[in-house]
Amino acid sequence: MTPTIAEVMGRAPVIPVLEIEDRAQAVPLARALVAGGLPVLEVTLRTGAALEAVAAIRREVPEALVGVGTVTRVGHCREAADAGASFLVSPGVTERLLAAAEAAGLGLLPGIATASEIILAGEAGLRHLKFFPAEANGGTAALRALRGPFPDVRFCPTGGVRPQNFLDYLSLPNVLCVGGSWLAPASALAAGDWDRITDLARQVSGERPRALAAGQPWDDDALSSVAGEEDPGAAAEDLRG
Numbered sequence: 114m115t116p117t118i119a120e121v122m123g124r125a126p127v128i129p130v131l132e133i134e135d136r137a138q139a140v141p142l143a144r145a146l147v148a149g150g151l152p153v154l155e156v157t158l159r160t161g162a163a164l165e166a167v168a169a170i171r172r173e174v175p176e177a178l179v180g181v182g183t184v185t186r187v188g189h190c191r192e193a194a195d196a197g198a199s200f201l202v203s204p205g206v207t208e209r210l211l212a213a214a215e216a217a218g219l220g221l222l223p224g225i226a227t228a229s230e231i232i233l234a235g236e237a238g239l240r241h242l243k244f245f246p247a248e249a250n251g252g253t254a255a256l257r258a259l260r261g262p263f264p265d266v267r268f269c270p271t272g273g274v275r276p277q278n279f280l281d282y283l284s285l286p287n288v289l290c291v292g293g294s295w296l297a298p299a300s301a302l303a304a305g306d307w308d309r310i311t312d313l314a315r316q317v318s319g320e321r322p323r324a325l326a327a328g329q330p331w332d333d334d335a336l337s338s339v340a341g342e343e344d345p346g347a348a349a350e351d352l353r354g
């Protein structure tokens with residue numbers, strides 16, 4: 114069944130943003146990230162191999178939840194669906210893009226950078242949005258400010274998010290997860306260094322970063338009590354109090 118964007122955003126604290134040049138990299142890369150605890154993957158349409166990579170991951174790595182990113186044209190939505198994508202990510206939002214995603218039967222995580230774009234997405238019933246490019250648009254301060262008029266909107270900040278600042282984002286009550294390309298450095302892909310990618314994923318996966326972001330000391334009992342919750346996003350919010 115096609116997941117909702119709320120489900121996609123609640124599945125893992127970090128969504129690796131992937132640029133796959135060679136489709137042979139797709140399956141080992143996806144397996145490395147899943148092994149590191151990051152099952153939600155965004156394959157950007159920035160390379161000619163992207164759609165083939167999505168199809169291969171869908172076929173061979175069933176534990177992964179793979180979506181297509183850099184959706185900037187209406188036609189991308191159908192292409193992504195045909196390749197087997199489970200969701201769509203765009204750097205922006207238009208009414209036509211929203212309609213095309215719906216026609217393709219996939220949830221869209223649209224990028225927004227302004228209050229007007231949040232309103233536009235809201236008019237289509239969307240409350241789960243990508244904040245892009247996050248650092249360049251004011252980072253955590255902007256997200257805090259947007260919470261005033263839009264308290265029920267949840268964000269996936271992407272663009273400039275790094276190991277050094279991702280906890281700052283995850284500690285905000287209106288952030289469910291972050292996206293970033295740092296999990297799959299081009300050098301590691303070129304070298305086929307999948308262990309390095311698994312290590313990078315492990316450093317940011319699981320409930321631990323969320324607990325740390327909430328300023329809580331590591332407490333296995335507290336975390337296991339939320340591990341069984343149906344909605345991991347809600348669990349993360351509970352952790353933050």
Ligand SMILES: O=C(O)C(=O)C[C@H](O)[C@H](O)COP(=O)(O)O
Binds near residue numbers: 182294
């Ligand atoms: O291609 C897309 O769909 C985008 O929206 C852009 C990506 O999300 C960012 O380029 C990731 O940003 P970095 O983690 O700073 O590299």
